[in-house]
Amino acid sequence: MTEIFTDRMIASVLQEAASAPRIDYDVARALAKAYPEASGLALVFAIASAASGLEDMAGDPKAAGLYRLAAMVAADLFAFEARGQAMPNGAALLKLWLSELP
16 A cells, blocks of 8 residues: 555545544545545554544544544454454445444
């Protein structure tokens, strides 16, 4: 994965977070939809990096929500691993989130 690709993912998270009334799986769904081929870990990295950027630059309270979201996505990845499944990509996570989460 290139640095430019990762930067675009982080920018996408920041854009979604800025317009979201609250930070929840909708932000992760939007990222997975935009980057279906990205690994689940890349999604976690982008979300956590965006949180760090908000925290560093503005002390934005949405940073805490993004950190929580990164932890929730990481937990979903661990569930895949615990079931012996391969690391999911954005498309697989999006399918999970659309079928199992409100």
